[in-house]
Amino acid sequence: MATPNSVTPEAPFEPSRPPVIEGFSPSVYSHPEGFKEKFLRKTRENPMVPLGCLGTVAALTYGLYCFHRGHSQRSQLMMRTRIAAQGFTITAILVGLAASALNCKHFPSGHLVRRLCDQARVPALQAWERMRLQKHP
The missing domain is CATH 1.20.5 (Single alpha-helices involved in coiled-coils or other helix-helix interfaces)
Structure with missing residues (x-):
């Protein structure tokens, strides 16, 4: 039994959508970014991360190819190169985070x-x- 002054919600709560708060914008950008725009912006901000990712994929692919062909020494070398490329990528991510934190x-x-x-x-x-x-x- 509802009281005469009880508040009833105008619309049901939808957990898939963020709540609307007056005067608050969840994004610092005025328009929503698509995948391509966000990817290009992030690549411009820190170009070393995509290069490290490409190096990692290249070393892994060539290492697997060498393993398939039976060149075990070259395959081991490429797996070590892949680890170095992954380390470079992680370092690039951390340097990019530190640079963006210092750049107010x-x-x-x-x-x-x-x-x-x-x-x-x-x-x-x-x-x-x-x-x-x-x-x-």
Whole structure:
């Protein structure tokens, strides 16, 4: 039995769609990106990751081909090369993450993030200046 002043939802809750919050946009971009646009943007931001992925696939493919042909030494060399290419890719991902974390202009969504980054930089710069002055008085 419902009371006269009870609130009833206008539409049923749909778990497949995000909730609508007034004044909040879940994306920092004004229009939704397709796969191609996002892939090209990410490749421009960090071009070493796709190169590392291509190197990994090339080493794996050639290593499997050599294994199939019976060239076990060359196959082992290509598997080691694949591991090196995977390490290069992981390093490129981590360097890209660190670079984007240090680049506060990457966030176009507002001044709050820039202000927080500036506040974090000031103590780091002051500490660096103190260390420099201690070494060279």
